[in-house]
Amino acid sequence: MKRNPIISMTLFWVLGLFFTAISYGNATAAETIKIGVAGAHSGDLASYGIPSVKAAELVVKEVNARGGILGRQVELLVEDDVCKPEVATNTATKLASQKATAVLGHICSGATKAALGIYKDAKIVVISPSATNPELTQSGRYPNFFRTIASDDAQARLEVDFALDVLKVKKIAVLHDKGDYGKGLAEYAKKFIEESGKASVVFYEGITPGAVDYSSVVQKIKRSGAEAVIYGGYHPEASSIVSQMRRRAMKTTFISDDGVKDDTFIKVAGTYAEGVYATGPKDTTKNPLAIAAIEAHRKTYGSDPGAFFLNAYAGMQAILNAIEKARSTKYKAVAGALRSHYVDTPLGKIKFDNRGDAIGVGFSMYQVRKGVYVQVR
Amino acid sequence: MDYFLEIFLSGLTRGSIYALIALGYTMVYGIIELINFAHGEIYMIGAFTALIIASVLTTLGMSGPAVLILAGIVAVIYASAYGFTVEKIAYKPLRGASRLSPLISAIGMSIFLQNYVMLAQTSDFLPFPNLLPELPFLESTAHIMGSTDFIIIATTAVVMVALTLLIKFTRMGKAMRATAQDRNMAMLVGVNVNRVISATFIIGSALAAIGGVLIASHIGRINFYIGFIAGIKAFTAAVLGGIGSIPGAVLGGLVLGWTECFATGYVSSDYEDAFAFALLVLILILRPAGILGKASVQKV
Known part of the structure; x- marks a missing residue:
């Protein structure tokens, strides 16, 4: 069948007007302050994203019960990005079109990086509870970006110092999962080790995330004679690698990042x-x-909070505090208030420096002892 | 030399894992020329069922091989039921349609099953107990080849031989070959084609479930997404070996496993997938039907 071009053009226009009308109606109807919450809420990294949603809900519930901010109620727009950059851009576009004042998220560094440009153009403040890629703040490209977690180079610095000064190892293997987060961290670790001159990197490689087994990589680590492995990545791969090393009777020390400092890691790797x-x-x-926030989580959801819960809680408080201090939801005012006003959060008293990193937030080293992570330094 | 042997054995284990899943792909393709993308999900469901049954049995105080056998049997039955149902719901109504329609239906089924398990169970990784027994005669070689590796390799070999015998020498096997050659003609001479296709799906799903139990024991963790990556790799293995051919699936799995492991061992794990897929391209250029595949004339 041949279509009449005029009819299809008309149809196109009518439909176009129809959709415009709907979105216009939505934008004017609301009186609430809208805050987006974006991150992995499904998929295999959902355990990192869901706690942020819960944190946001708890903070907002408390604030709304007090009468809201600037006399307006706060409304959450929860959007899933499955930790994938290609989905995150859609998420960002959607939140921008819904006129979010600020966004708590995203969770994974790769997804955050992909979404930030869109938020920047739409003049939306973004606070991530967990994206630790250094470039996000250090490049200076994203003045709208803030985070309530220290960046990866801080973690890599701590890992390397710990390996060199406390464990005193001389040969280190550096592994990563090829992702923005893991590889970024591994590159810093490698750089810091080489600069120190106290130890050598005997092995530096990326593994394929999600592979059915890692025995050949493990054999290669063994052959390299490394005394310690520094791994940049998340817990699913880390638990496989550690299990296969231990099953092959290798005692190589395993040092990793907060992608592995998750109770799921201990649950899955068990005694290994x-x-x-x-x-x-x-x-x-x-x-x-922090105690109060965790208690509130237990009361509302009946369980202990998951990863990055307190960071997200602090992020949400920082956003709302900034809006209140700025007495406005305008981008410039809110971003300025985030940099100039301290706020009391479960992470301590924080405000943000010019690049967007939180002052007063940092890392510690933990070790698995009898099935729980214990702070060692 | 020792290092070479270690890498070789790693590749053998990994290849057997791919082969075990690839067998199901290749059987279904051989009979109805459909790439059953939901096969990886059946594997995942098998692993989940085994985990649930094993946890229940362990709380009831059972241990050792009895748990493995009972959990394995239930997983096989459950996964077979899923395979059977998937075929009836998603593929049978489309049997007369163009080849693309069941393919899309298969992808849809795969996504559906993943999300179904995620909602019904959890999105987190769950620890999977090592159900496989420690074989005493492998104790001395545990640093290069553990019991789980050995059991996976042995199972793959046994399954491959059993399937070949089934197809060559039994009535059902004959009916399968007839259906594969010409479905309409087979129907005319009295083969119950529907039953043959159902049987193919049931056998394929049972294999996937066995694979699920063994591989999950080996890796030690499962979540709803494991079927996807394993499925893609197994599918690659099936194509590499010549899709539709049973020894081809095993050979394809092993070649893929070795390529990946040697690439990791001697070059860098950064290029593991690059080497694997470069090999796939190379083989498909030289032998478009795969290593053991027969070049077939397109039936119009």
Whole structure:
């Protein structure tokens, strides 16, 4: 059948107007302050993203019960990016079109990086509780970006210092999962080791995430004679590698990052996890605000909070505090307030430096001892 | 030399893992020329069923090989039921349609099953207990080849031989070959084609479930997404070996496993996938039907 071009053009226009009308209607109807929450809420990294949603819900519930911010209620727009950059751009576009004032997220560095440009053009403040890629703040390209977690080079610095000064190893293998997060961290670790001159990197490679087994990489580590492995990546691969090393009776020390400092790692790797080192955010168990936030989570959801919960909680508080201090939801005012006003959060008293990194947030070294992560430094 | 042997054995294990899943792909393709993308999900469901049954049995106080056998049997039955149902729901109504329609239906089924398991179970990784027994005669070689590696390799070999015998010498096997050659003609001479296709799916799914139990024991963790990557690699192996050919699936799996492991061992694991797929391209240029595949004339 041949289509009449005029009819199809008309149809196109009518449909176009129809959709425009709908989105216009939405934009004017709301009186609430809209805050986006973006991150992995499904998929295999959902355990990193869901706790942020819960943190946001808890903060907002409390604020709304108090009467909201600037006399307006706060509304959350929760969007899933499955930790994938290609999905994250859609998520960002959607949140921008829904006129979010600020966004808490995204969770993974790769997805965050992909989404940031869109937020920047739309003049939306973004606070990530977990994206640790150094470039996000250090490149200076994203003045709208803030985070309540220290960047990867801080973690790599701690890992390397710990390996060299405390464990005193001389031969180190550096592995990563080829992702933005893992590879970024591994590159810093390699650089720091080489600069120190105290130890050598005997092995530097990327593994394929999700592969059915890693025995050949493990054999190669063994052959390299490394005394310690520094791994940049997430817990699914780390648990496989550690298990296969231990099953082959290798005692090589395993040091990793906060992608591995997750209880799922211990649950999955079981006894093989014993002795594994991982860096993670500073211990906040004695902070009364943290205790209250965790208690609220237990009461509302009936379980202990997951990864990055407190970072997300602090991020959400920082956003709302900045809006209140700025007495406006305008981008410039909110971003300025984030940099100039301290806010009390479960992570301590924080504000942000010019690049967007939180002042007063850092990392500690943890080790798995008898099935739990214990802070060692 | 020792290092070479270690890498060789790693490749053998990895290749056997691919082969075990690839057998199901290749059987279904051989009979109805459909790439059953939901096959990886059946493998995942097999592993989940085994995990649930094993946890229940362990709480009831059972241990050792009894848990493995019972969990394995239930997983096989359950996964076969899924395979059977998937075929009835998603492929049978499309049997007369163009070849693309069941392919899309298969991808849809795959996504559906993944999300179904995610919602019904969890999106987290779950620890999978090592159900396989420690073989005493392998104790001295545990640093290069453990019991789980050995059991996976042996199972793949046994399954391959059993399937070949089934297809060559039994009535059902004869009916399968007839259906593969010409479905309409087979129907005319009295072969119950529907039953043959169902049987193919049931056998393929049973193999996937066995693979699921063994591989999950080897890796030690499962989540709803494991079927996807394993499925893609197994599919590559099936194509490499010549899709539709049973020894071809095993050979393809092994070649893929070795390529990946040697690339990791002697070059860099950064290029593991690059080497594997470069090999696939090379083989498909030289032998478009795969290593053991027969070049077939397109039936119109």
